[in-house]
Amino acid sequence: MTRAHSRLLAVHFAAAVIFVSLSVQTDAAAAVDPLDARNARNARHVPAGDLPASEAADIAPDADADTLATLPLEKLMSVQVVTSASKFTQSVSDAPSAVVVLSAADIRDFGWRTLSDALASLPGLYVSYDRNYAYVGARGFLRPGDYDSRFLLLIDGVRTNDSVYGQAVIGTEALVDMDLVERIEYVPGPGSAVYGSNALFGVINVITKKGSAIDGAQTAVAVGSFGEKRARATYGWHGQNGADLVLSASSYVRNGQDLYFPDFDTPDQNHGIAHNLDYDRAQRLFAKAAYGDFSFSAAYVNRTKGVPTGSFGAVFNAPNSTNDSQGFINGTFSRQLTAGLAVSAQAYWGRADYRGLGTYPYDTGTAVASVDGDHALWYGADTHATITSLPRQKIVVGADFRRDAHRDQYNYIVEPYSSQLNDKRSSNQTGAYIEDEIRLPANFTLSAGLRYDWDSVTAGNLNPRLALIYKITARDTAKLIYGTAYRAPNAYELYYNVPGEGGQEANPKLKPEHISTREIVLEHLFESSGRVTLSLFQYAVRDLISQTVDPDNGLLVFQNIDRADVKGAELAVERDFFGGVRVRASYSWQLARDGQSAVLANSPRHLAKMNLLVPLFHHAARLGTEVQCTSSRSTGASTTGGFCIANLTLGSSRLISHAEVSLSVYNAFNKRYADPAGPAFVQQTIEQQSRTVYAKMVYGF
């Protein structure tokens, strides 16, 4: 498919384990040709082959080939295997990074409703939420005021970071319904040597399901605490000629809750209670089609969120809200020209619109309604070739071009109309890259990548990546990785300029920020299944773009003022145990400091996580338990406390025929915890979600 596929999908995880059979149909296949007739007769000699469906449903999870071979083919096709992300092929060990893969089964088993829920379970990643957007941090690095522009988010290989904020949308504003996700591949570390800007801390590649996996019509409904309701209708079709189609529409609404913020606890601010302002609504459309060498995909999301926090100096408890809509269309052509040469070309178009409605105090002392927004539109093309004809080498060479046709931002007072900002920009970016994976003698592999980018705002950038991989034994691998990455300042950081309280000033002289990283990864594959990975890393960021306050006028402004150094260690384990129990656990220690040796804001020193899946009642049900612990974090002026939260999901595909039902309890022990807020907030911290309950049913026709 696309470049991302050719790179990241080299990361296959092998077929998997766990088994749990399903309600299987009896084998009533009519024998239509002599061979079928012969074997239909043969099958009658095999007692187990005539098992009634109820007995077949009890195929033991440890059934061996001998037992399974007695079942007819139709029954084998209905036997479920849970794709465990711990079942990797050797190619993951060969990847020049500590790649982690999450499967559709993980998404279901742990009740992840958003991409941010899934990412929060990964080693070293943590997520913050400000009651509007979700933000992901890595390696102790999550800059307040940044809209996830330091991660590259790909959906089926399509870059989705927009042309104004460079935002990777991962919360309820995300493009794709989680039910449609086949797997998520997270590649930590700098990715600019392949992908150019934005891939500073990592690349998140979301791969959606094929029509053959959905196979027919499917609906999903869910209800949860605080008026949460979700509904989805999906149709998947696959033809034996390889044609494949997915169509899906989904809707989400959540009333939310009245939230109390002590910083606003005055009689004229409703005693600090934001009333009816935590609502969240989203609609999504998704389409994907493939035939032969061609594939097409398109996605659209429209999300509206109430803003209860009074951020950016808005009047507290006023009807403030944001609306974000985003979409893309992508076409890809891929062909294996010869045994040693594959080519791929991709063309895409995307747009993103943000519109914030807010009430702000005005100079006269009265409150005025104000609209803040942007219009982002971009299109581009990428082409690359994969050459495997040279002995012991795999070379990928490619070039891409992107036109950011609209990087427009506006802000105006509604009544009387007064424009505060009407900034229209556009830019061009182009890049060329080459990667070579060379198998050296004595079990060494060298992976080398180099990419040159040029954009019309910040000129040229050259980024290399080098990984030396040494296979110590068949199951032990050591990787030595060096890489750099950059991020061009986005239009918001460069040009956003609104005077007055809560306003911001432009800084068109911003330069790109750069990161250089050194990492050692040791990986051991267990004999039976799973792996343990130890990673030691050091990241250095220079010309860091940081939001700060201009002392001359009190306005927020982005400047290349800082540098940061991060060092740390990460230990991660994935294992399958007896009876289908699966565990994924990790511990990360990191120390992220700025140029003055002060610990960065929103940077936890410790992260510990565990995801445990336990089959219940002879595999009739599953209990997914998730525990995530985060140590204290600086907010700049104060500190948030450390916390552990637990999420539980009980699911079954046996309770109702053709249906998957689940019940989730998030923050099961009702832990009170808060995330650092950032300079746009009066609050130092934003309190996070209390315990919620969520029930869901997916029904396939």
Place this chain on the structure above:
Amino acid sequence: MAVLPWWLLMPLWCVGQVQDVALKAAYIYNFALFTTWPASAAPAASFNVCATRGKPLWNSLQKLDGKIIDGRPWTTVDSAASPRPGKCDITVLPEGAPAPPSCGQASALLVSDGGLSGRSSAAITLVTEDEHVRFDIDTQEAAHCGLKFSSKLLRLARNVQ
């Protein structure tokens, strides 16, 4: 803060890969039932299934030894130890292994473990998709080796080309 529990690193209680590979082996057994090989002047006494010793499917294929396919007992043979062409009725390729350029005189049914990508140039490719195992059929590859699949096999395949 919690540190990784010690038992995560212990080799005890671990489940092997049997379930996944067992299902694939059962598929391959069914492929044998629903495939017609060209008539051979001197067929081997056993139905030889060649696979790579030490690869994931090996143990599961061996569990089927002795089952009768068209009057001959299923016998799992190590490809590396017995590479002579013509001795394999089925050749099972592990994931990522390239298919041999031609079946020549061998007339072996090539079955490839395609993992998640499902990419291979074998006559039948096993693929794991959305928690189920599926298979793709390349009839041209099969015809090249003189093999014929039953209509049932063709009907149940995900892709037929």
